[in-house]
Amino acid sequence: MGILEVKNVGKRFGGLQALSDVNLSVQENTVHAIIGPNGAGKSTLLNCFVGKLIPDTGSVMFNGQSVLGLKPHQINQMGISRVFQTPEIFGDLTVMENVMISCFAKRDGAFRMHPFETVAHERDIVEQAEQMLTDVNMIDKRHMHAASMSRGDKRRLEMAMCLAQEPRLLLLDEPTAGMARADTNNTIDLLKEIKEKRDITMAIIEHDMHVVFSLAERITVLAQGTPLVEDTPENIKGHPKVKEAYLGEAA
Amino acid sequence: MKMLGLSQRDTTFLLIVVFLTLVTPILLQPFPEGSGMATFNAGYPDLMQRFAIFGIFAIGFNILFGLTGYLSFGHAAFLGVGSYSVVWMYKLLGYNVVPGILLAVIVSALFALLIGYVSLRRSGIYFSILTLAFAQMSYNLAYSVLTPLTNGETGLQVYTNDPQVLMGENSPTSPHFFGIVMNESAKLNVGGWEFTFNNGYYFCAIVAILVFYLSLRIFRSPFGLMLRAIKTNQTRLNYTGLNSRPYTLAAFVISGMYAGLAGALMASMDPLAGAERMQWTASGEVVLMTILGGAGTLMGPILGAGFIKYFENIFSKINDNMLHQWFAWMPDGIEDFLIGLSHFFVGKSWHLTLGLLFMLVVIFLPGGLVEGGQRIAKAVRNRRSKGDGAEAQTQPAE
Ligand SMILES: Nc1ncnc2c1ncn2[C@@H]1O[C@H](COP(=O)(O)OP(=O)(O)OP(=O)(O)O)[C@@H](O)[C@H]1O
Numbered sequence: 029m030g031i032l033e034v035k036n037v038g039k040r041f042g043g044l045q046a047l048s049d050v051n052l053s054v055q056e057n058t059v060h061a062i063i064g065p066n067g068a069g070k071s072t073l074l075n076c077f078v079g080k081l082i083p084d085t086g087s088v089m090f091n092g093q094s095v096l097g098l099k100p101h102q103i104n105q106m107g108i109s110r111v112f113q114t115p116e117i118f119g120d121l122t123v124m125e126n127v128m129i130s131c132f133a134k135r136d137g138a139f140r141m142h143p144f145e146t147v148a149h150e151r152d153i154v155e156q157a158e159q160m161l162t163d164v165n166m167i168d169k170r171h172m173h174a175a176s177m178s179r180g181d182k183r184r185l186e187m188a189m190c191l192a193q194e195p196r197l198l199l200l201d202e203p204t205a206g207m208a209r210a211d212t213n214n215t216i217d218l219l220k221e222i223k224e225k226r227d228i229t230m231a232i233i234e235h236d237m238h239v240v241f242s243l244a245e246r247i248t249v250l251a252q253g254t255p256l257v258e259d260t261p262e263n264i265k266g267h268p269k270v271k272e273a274y275l276g277e278a279a
Numbered sequence: 280m281k282m283l284g285l286s287q288r289d290t291t292f293l294l295i296v297v298f299l300t301l302v303t304p305i306l307l308q309p310f311p312e313g314s315g316m317a318t319f320n321a322g323y324p325d326l327m328q329r330f331a332i333f334g335i336f337a338i339g340f341n342i343l344f345g346l347t348g349y350l351s352f353g354h355a356a357f358l359g360v361g362s363y364s365v366v367w368m369y370k371l372l373g374y375n376v377v378p379g380i381l382l383a384v385i386v387s388a389l390f391a392l393l394i395g396y397v398s399l400r401r402s403g404i405y406f407s408i409l410t411l412a413f414a415q416m417s418y419n420l421a422y423s424v425l426t427p428l429t430n431g432e433t434g435l436q437v438y439t440n441d442p443q444v445l446m447g448e449n450s451p452t453s454p455h456f457f458g459i460v461m462n463e464s465a466k467l468n469v470g471g472w473e474f475t476f477n478n479g480y481y482f483c484a485i486v487a488i489l490v491f492y493l494s495l496r497i498f499r500s501p502f503g504l505m506l507r508a509i510k511t512n513q514t515r516l517n518y519t520g521l522n523s524r525p526y527t528l529a530a531f532v533i534s535g536m537y538a539g540l541a542g543a544l545m546a547s548m549d550p551l552a553g554a555e556r557m558q559w560t561a562s563g564e565v566v567l568m569t570i571l572g573g574a575g576t577l578m579g580p581i582l583g584a585g586f587i588k589y590f591e592n593i594f595s596k597i598n599d600n601m602l603h604q605w606f607a608w609m610p611d612g613i614e615d616f617l618i619g620l621s622h623f624f625v626g627k628s629w630h631l632t633l634g635l636l637f638m639l640v641v642i643f644l645p646g647g648l649v650e651g652g653q654r655i656a657k658a659v660r661n662r663r664s665k666g667d668g669a670e671a672q673t674q675p676a677e
Pocket residue numbers: 041044046064065066067068069070071072073
């Protein structure tokens with residue numbers, strides 16, 4: 029049994045069958061990559077895990093519990109965090125505040141009325157957030173306005189926010205999209221480090237094969253809304269079906 | 280020095296606000312009586328009361344709009360609810376304002392819970408329209424089916440045959456706080472200056488300081504942080520495991536209670552309540568105050584409320600006689616032309632002036648008067664530190 033079990037998931041947008049018959053099992057403490065050409069349905073699939081979309085058919089079980097019909101915040105509180113294709117952060121707040129919000133969400137749950145406490149007096153939250161920022165090498169940027177940072181830093185911050193929640197499953201949608209080579213390598217190092225330091229399962233969508241082969245332990249290839257193959261990176265590399273999906277009939 | 284759970288900076292800030300509030304009757308009378316400039320004095324009890332009351336209204340509105348970004352166009356409804364509650368307590372119990380104010384805050388909280396629960400199912404413009412619809416509904420109900428409660432167009436007031444069960448032989452016959460009568464004042468004459476220290480103003484001022492302190496605490500709390508997060512990126516908030524709905528609802532109810540309190544104080548100064556207080560123009564006014572002063576900042580709403588109420592007073596007081604005096608030195612044709620032109624901007628037409636001022640501020644100072652103040656402070660600091668190349672660090676807005 030994987031920590032995430034996806035059975036027969038299908039999703040239709042009007043006339044477009046974006047997903048059909050998707051079966052997928054993500055094992056605990058592995059990095060599972062989902063690859064596939066543009067429009068293959070990768071983001072759509074991820075959206076079905078986090079409560080953004082509800083699939084038309086099939087089931088999605090996390091840790092033995094169905095997530096279908098739950099709100100995004102409920103699914104997050106179960107232990108799934110998500111990094112978006114374009115970084116979603118609190119742009120008007122400081123880097124430190126961004127991470128502290130994650131720490132509060134972990135400690136206090138989805139809602140807590142605490143109008144007369146003071147953020148600055150929450151020692152443990154401040155310490156946790158600082159530790160997290162140190163871990164991702166952003167501690168010197170903690171007073172910066174999040175919106176004013178480079179895209180690479182925003183991505184890094186978003187990851188820090190997700191990690192601060194100590195999720196059991198981290199979903200990453202193209203974490204290196206639009207990044208320069210150096211930033212990409214930094215991100216790979218960061219993810220490797222995270223993997224070594226804590227027990228965490230990751231499902232990662234990525235176009236950059238360098239990233240995929242540096243990190244993934246299992247790979248699922250998605251094409252036109254259905255999984256083609258699922259295997260280890262070594263076996264995927266030379267797989268004829270994969271070449272076909274990526275390069276078209278000509279290959 | 281640190282006080283009341285505030286940081287050093289906030290303590291200083293609070294003390295400055297307290298000081299300014301207490302000396303307002305002196306600060307607002309800079310010109311001697313009878314001098315030409317006396318028109319620009321603002322140290323009159325009813326005007327100062329309005330500063331404090333609209334300050335409270337705007338501080339509360341800012342907790343919703345400034346922090347979460349949800350723009351309500353219906354907050355005047357709570358103002359009306361607050362006033363009616365107080366007058367009812369006068370009628371039933373007596374002229375002590377305390378029971379009425381408590382009732383007003385409770386009733387407006389319940390009201391806000393209902394309106395907020397429904398309106399917050401939508402965001403953006405739809406939320407604004409829903410709140411506006413609720414407020415207009417309340418306004419119309421107050422004039423129609425609810426007349427037994429509101430006394431319709433006449434407005435709710437105290438009559439001699441009202442029960443007033445707590446009224447003793449010697450109780451004051453106008454609103455009071457345990458015997459301190461609101462409309463009584465002490466006057467102080469120094470040279471040509473006259474200062475009026477009005478009980479009602481000080482009552483409102485002390486309440487205003489208390490609720491300002493509360494809003495300061497809310498701004499600095501984890502709750503306040505979540506509200507600001509809602510304004511920046513609600514998607515991220517939800518995917519971080521936080522449920523934005525109860526947070527926005529709590530902010531809505533708190534700001535509704537502030538508005539109810541403001542309405543209660545209006546009726547505490549003048550024992551009347553009318554439905555016109557619930558009209559959409561009153562809802563719009565608090566929006567203007569908050570934006571003009573600086574939404575999302577602590578001082579902004581207070582500055583905005585003071586600014587609008589001050590200029591409303593000045594501009595609506597200007598009449599033909601004064602205009603003739605001012606322009607008398609000009610040739611006749613030009614004088615008449617200028618007076619004619621001024622008619623668009625003064626007296627009853629002062630809203631045009633307000634509109635222009637508002638446009639200027641929004642275009643040139645999107646952060647409101649607070650941003651203006653910060654720019655001046657920064658310019659001064661830069662001039663002082665010129666040469667050593669020290670770049671003034673940008674501070675989060677106060
Ligand atoms: N909300 C939506 N409404 C309608 N069509 C959608 C919606 N979301 C996605 N689609 C369509 O579904 C298909 C799959 O999209 P999806 O974003 O999942 O692809 P992807 O594999 O993530 O591609 P990319 O690599 O470009 O990110 C696309 O054809 C897309 O246009």
